[in-house]
Amino acid sequence: MDYDVDHPVDYWGKDARPLKEKRLFLLDMDGTIYKDDLLFDGTLQLLNYIENIKGKYIFITNNSSKSVTEYIAKLKRLGIKTDKNNFFTSTQATVLFLKNNFPGQKIYCQGTFSMIEELKNAGIDLTTKCNDDVKVVLVGFDTELSFEKLNETCKILSTKEVEFIATNPDLRCPVAYGFVPDCGSIVQMIENATGKRPVFIGKPQPTMITTAMEKFGANINETVVIGDRLYTDIASGINAGIDTVCVLSGETTIKDIKSSDIIPTYTFHSVLDFWRTLEDE
Ligand SMILES: [Mg+2]
Missing domain, CATH: 3.40.50.1000 (HAD superfamily/HAD-like)
Structure with a gap:
């Protein structure tokens, strides 16, 4: 995809500039920032960007097989430093x-x-x-x-x-x-x-999203959910009334989006493309 820094767009060519207003980033993990022990390109850049704008990122996961302590250890192995406040699990x-x-x-x-x-x-x-x-x-x-x-x-x-x-x-x-x-x-x-x-209890219920927004004092316009699944990640954002970003690095394909009634606000190939949209001025 050709990239025009003055007019950042998503996969469909939609103006992505409103994403620069976001301060609270609610990120899915599996299929969004990594798969197993493979960290996706763009994850570290995205987290750095969020820190630089004095924003906040929270990993929101439906996976109830791992505890927060285990997630902190896993992300540390992948080169990401987090504490328990960076997580909200099902x-x-x-x-x-x-x-x-x-x-x-x-x-x-x-x-x-x-x-x-x-x-x-x-x-x-x-x-x-x-x-x-x-x-x-x-x-x-x-x-x-x-x-x-x-x-x-x-x-x-x-x-x-x-x-x-x-x-x-x-x-x-x-x-x-x-x-x-x-x-x-x-x-x-x-x-x-x-x-x-x-x-x-977990996604697509909006509970995890709204609780995170309350905890960090973020409003609907400042918050975005980023995930790879329509029927959980994207649906939870829609149910909470906030913007959503679907990345194509996990379960969802373009064909899925075309045939679904759960439509993400923005679509990107990966967190790398998402980060480039935010970073370039
Ligand atoms: Mg996922």
């Missing part, structure tokens, strides 16, 4: 949801060891066994999933009157060779067995 959003809606109640969790620890540390009364006190069944993206866990979850959902929630609706998670099943697919197995459908 697990953190789930903690807020549980505290607001089911205070003090016993929660059954089918998730990774790391997710269970994070919920317990946040003060949630958690169990991984089917017992009489359970009021809520919570399912996360469990990369340590076993049939024994599925059995326990189905037993509770089939024999007790409980609420059913899940951290994120993503069907698949990108890895180096392609994709693995994500929380949405795990939930489909459970739904096929029990007929029960959960309420999802």
